[in-house]
Every structure is written in structure tokens, then in C-alpha cells.
Amino acid sequence: MTDTIFALSSGAPPAAIAVVRISGPRADAALIALAGRLPEPRRATLAALRRDGELLDRALVLRFPGPGSATGEDLIELHLHGGRAVVAAVQAALGALPGLRAAQPGEFTRRAFENGRIDLAESEGLADLLQAETESQRRAAMALAGGALSRQVETWRIALLALAARVEASLDFSDEADVAPDDFRAAFAGMADRIEAWLGRPSAERLRDGVRVAVAGPPNIGKSSLINALSKRDVAITSAIAGTTRDLIEAPVAIGGTPFVLIDTAGLRTSEDEIEAIGVARARDAVARADIVLWLGAPAESPADAIRIHAKCDLSQPPPGVDLAISSLTGEGLDRLADLLVERAATLLPVEGEVALHARHRAALADAAAWLREGEVAADPLISAESLRQALRALDRVTGRAGVEDMLDALFGRFCIGK
Numbered sequence: 001m002t003d004t005i006f007a008l009s010s011g012a013p014p015a016a017i018a019v020v021r022i023s024g025p026r027a028d029a030a031l032i033a034l035a036g037r038l039p040e041p042r043r044a045t046l047a048a049l050r051r052d053g054e055l056l057d058r059a060l061v062l063r064f065p066g067p068g069s070a071t072g073e074d075l076i077e078l079h080l081h082g083g084r085a086v087v088a089a090v091q092a093a094l095g096a097l098p099g100l101r102a103a104q105p106g107e108f109t110r111r112a113f114e115n116g117r118i119d120l121a122e123s124e125g126l127a128d129l130l131q132a133e134t135e136s137q138r139r140a141a142m143a144l145a146g147g148a149l150s151r152q153v154e155t156w157r158i159a160l161l162a163l164a165a166r167v168e169a170s171l172d173f174s175d176e177a178d179v180a181p182d183d184f185r186a187a188f189a190g191m192a193d194r195i196e197a198w199l200g201r202p203s204a205e206r207l208r209d210g211v212r213v214a215v216a217g218p219p220n221i222g223k224s225s226l227i228n229a230l231s232k233r234d235v236a237i238t239s240a241i242a243g244t245t246r247d248l249i250e251a252p253v254a255i256g257g258t259p260f261v262l263i264d265t266a267g268l269r270t271s272e273d274e275i276e277a278i279g280v281a282r283a284r285d286a287v288a289r290a291d292i293v294l295w296l297g298a299p300a301e302s303p304a305d306a307i308r309i310h311a312k313c314d315l316s317q318p319p320p321g322v323d324l325a326i327s328s329l330t331g332e333g334l335d336r337l338a339d340l341l342v343e344r345a346a347t348l349l350p351v352e353g354e355v356a357l358h359a360r361h362r363a364a365l366a367d368a369a370a371w372l373r374e375g376e377v378a379a380d381p382l383i384s385a386e387s388l389r390q391a392l393r394a395l396d397r398v399t400g401r402a403g404v405e406d407m408l409d410a411l412f413g414r415f416c417i418g419k
């Protein structure tokens with residue numbers, strides 16, 4: 001029999017309430033052992049939990065019979081008083097019951113996946129949701145967890161299966177067809193186009209790690225002061241001495257619900273100082289790799305696409321050609337800069353409800369598209385059929401779909417050898 005697992009599903013005690021979940025075939029038996037009875041399904045019920053007659057806690061208990069539960073198994077929730085000793089005593093009592101053991105990390109979600117309650121992409125969305133720290137991260141995670149990518153993949157899958165059926169029919173009925181007909185070719189190309197279009201979508205990694213903003217310009221111009229002002233923390237040392245910042249300093253910060261990493265850099269100048277020269281090389285590298293560059297130097301020397309900023313505007317008038325004047329000292333222009341950053345970042349991040357692709361998804365989709373391109377140019381329909389099979393397998397990697405082998409084997413197993 002499958003193990004019945006239990007774990008503290010809420011945060012670390014002490015807390016007001018602690019939720020212990022029990023999932024598996026002995027979940028109901030565990031509740032009977034502790035509470036002496038089973039409450040009605042899906043109805044919060046107050047129950048005295050005891051071990052060997054000793055009262056452990058008066059708790060709210062909930063019962064979700066499988067398969068209509070989060071894990072797909074019989075599931076019990078104990079909503080305890082969240083003291084350390086209460087939680088420990090209840091967990092010890094559960095651990096002493098036959099067939100029960102403490103859950104591994106992620107094991108409830110894993111069971112939900114294995115029982116077909118959620119697929120792999122949705123599981124990844126759930127993981128993202130638990131890690132989300134900003135609004136944009138939460139929205140993209142909700143989209144993934146809610147099946148937005150899975151539904152798209154399912155649509156492609158159905159289209160590929162229909163195409164496979166047509167390719168197969170052409171194999172059955174035309175012995176002389178050595179070349180894939182043009183309409184097949186167009187169908188393969190069309191599917192590859194549709195999948196490739198998704199590869200250009202925002203990446204979950206950028207959303208998770210933050211949009212990278214390099215602050216660059218000559219020494220002593222106010223770069224570090226700007227980083228400190230935007231992050232509202234004393235991240236970088238500032239001083240009137242040119243060449244204060246030498247290494248890259250990264251400051252993660254959420255602005256308007258968008259995650260950024262602000263990168264402070266050494267002032268750009270040719271330096272005799274060996275260490276400073278290395279810092280300047282790192283600064284140039286950071287500028288090249290950044291998603292957004294804030295350029296605090298002369299507008300004419302600005303890197304392409306940089307936001308040109310006139311700093312210390314409390315001291316001097318901005319020259320022509322700057323996008324924005326700011327003062328880290330008085331705060332002038334900082335709100336507009338924040339808006340500008342959020343606006344720029346929006347083009348790099350998913351829009352509301354849109355999924356951000358994980359590297360794993362992108363790899364699988366790129367694979368699917370590549371196989372379709374092979375099918376597009378294949379001279380032999382047998383090879384086109386095999387490309388389709390591989391493209392479908394790549395798509396199935398996204399959702400972690402199980403049992404697909406049988407269906408594909410049945411479909412393609414009807415080809416005769418050498419055809």
C-alpha cells in the first residue's frame with residue numbers, strides 16, 4: 001500500500017495556527033486514532049485530538065476524501081494551535097501510527113502530479129507561486145499554475161495528432177509519394193512557426209531574478225548615490241573621491257511590483273591603477289549584458305538604447321539630449337525614473353495573465369519546433385512521420401504527460417517496416 005504521509009504545511013512555528021496535512025490511504029484512520037471520529041467531508045469541525053487519552057490540542061479538522069482533494073488521495077487537515085510543542089506532539093502521534101511517515105519536500109505536490117490532479121508545468125507554476133515576491137511574479141506563476149501553458153501545449157498536441165493522421169493516411173494510400181506533399185510541408189512550417197513564436201516570450205528566469213539595470217558613466221557623477229536612492233538602502237559606498245566604486249555591486253529591488261537588479265559599476269575612465277582598470281572592464285561588461293542601461297555621462301557618449309540621465313540636477317542644468325534630470329540628494333526626478341524603468345521592464349516581462357517560460361519549457365519547445373522543421377524538409381513521408389512523433393514527445397516533456405507512449409506506439413505502430 002502507498003505510504004500515508006504527513007507534514008506541517010504552514011510556516012515555521014510559533015504561529016497563530018499550524019496546518020498539518022495527512023495524505024494517503026490511512027489518512028482517515030489517522031484522524032479516527034486522534035479524534036475518535038470522522039467529520040463530514042469538506043466541513044470544518046472542532047475536534048479534541050488525543051494520544052493515549054492525553055489531550056494534545058483542540059483543533060479544527062477538515063476531511064477531503066479522494067480523488068476530489070488537492071493530492072487526489074484521502075486528505076486530512078489538522079488546523080492546530082501553532083505552538084512548537086503542539087505541532088511536535090501531534091507530529092509525534094502521527095509518526096507512531098502504522099503506515100504513516102513524514103513527507104519528503106514537495107511530496108504532496110508530487111502525489112497531485114502522479115494522480116493527474118496537476119501536470120508538470122502546473123507543478124512548476126505552483127513552485128513559482130510559493131517563491132513569488134512581487135506582483136508580476138505572482139501573476140505569471142498563477143498563469144502557469146492555472147494551466148495556461150498546459151492548455152496551449154494541448155492545442156498544439158491535438159493539431160500535431162491530426163497532422164500525423166493525415167501523414168499516415170497518405171502513406172496508406174499512395175505508394176508513389178516519395179515527396180511530402182506541399183500542403184504537409186506548409187502544415188509542418190505553420191506549426192513550427194507557432195511554437196517558435198512562443199520562444200520569444202519573456203523568460204521566467206528574468207522574472208524570478210529581476211530585470212538587470214546597469215548604472216554607468218564617468219567617475220564621481222553620482223551612480224552609487226542613485227543606486228542607494230532607488231533601492232532606499234545604503235548599498236554602495238559614495239564619496240567625493242573619483243574612483244570610489246571598483247567592483248560591481250548588485251542590489252535586488254522591487255519597483256512598482258516589478259523585480260529589478262540594480263548594478264552599480266566603476267566610473268568609466270582610463271586608469272593606471274591596475275585594480276581600477278579591472279573594475280572598468282567589468283563595468284563595460286555589465287553594460288553590455290544589462291537589460292536596461294542608465295547612462296549618467298554625456299548624452300553623446302551614451303550606449304545605444306540607454307536611458308540618458310543628468311544627475312545632480314540640484315547643482316546644474318541638464319544639457320540637451322538627456323531623457324531625464326534627477327537628483328539623488330533632493331529626490332527630484334526619481335519617481336519619473338522609477339516609472340520609466342517599470343515601463344521599459346514591461347516589454348521584457350510577461351503581461352498580466354501571460355506565462356513566462358522556464359528554461360526547461362523553452363528547451364522542449366525549441367526541440368519540438370526543430371523536429372517540425374525536419375519534417376518540413378523531409379523528402380520521405382516516413383521521416384516526416386517520425387519527426388512528428390519526436391515533436392510530440394518534446395511537447396509532452398513540457399506537461400510531463402504520462403501514458404502517451406502507448407497511444408503513440410499504437411498510432412505509429414501501424415506503419416510497415418521500410419515504408
Ligand SMILES: Nc1nc2c(c(=O)[nH]1)N(C=O)[C@@H](CNc1ccc(C(=O)N[C@@H](CCC(=O)O)C(=O)O)cc1)CN2
Nearest residue numbers: 009019021042062064067068069070071077079117126
Ligand atoms: N487549508 C488549505 N488551504 C489551501 C490549500 C490546502 O491544501 N489547504 N491549498 C493547497 O495547495 C491551496 C488550495 N488548493 C486546493 C486545490 C484543490 C482542492 C480540492 O479539494 N479540490 C476538489 C474540490 C474542488 C471544489 O470544491 O471546487 C476538486 O478539484 O475536485 C482543495 C484545495 C491553497 N490553500
Ligand SMILES: Nc1nc2c(ncn2[C@@H]2O[C@H](COP(=O)(O)OP(=O)(O)OP(=O)(O)O)[C@@H](O)[C@H]2O)c(=O)[nH]1
Nearest residue numbers: 219220221222223224225239243244245267328329
Ligand atoms: N549635490 C548633489 N551631490 C550628489 C548627488 N549625487 C551624488 N552626489 C555627490 O557626488 C559625489 C559622488 O557620488 P557617487 O555616488 O559616489 O558617484 P559615483 O558615480 O558612484 O562615483 P565613482 O564610484 O567614483 O565612479 C558624492 O560626494 C555624492 O555625495 C546629487 O544628486 N546632488
Ligand SMILES: [Mg+2]
Nearest residue numbers: 223224244245
Ligand atoms: Mg560609485
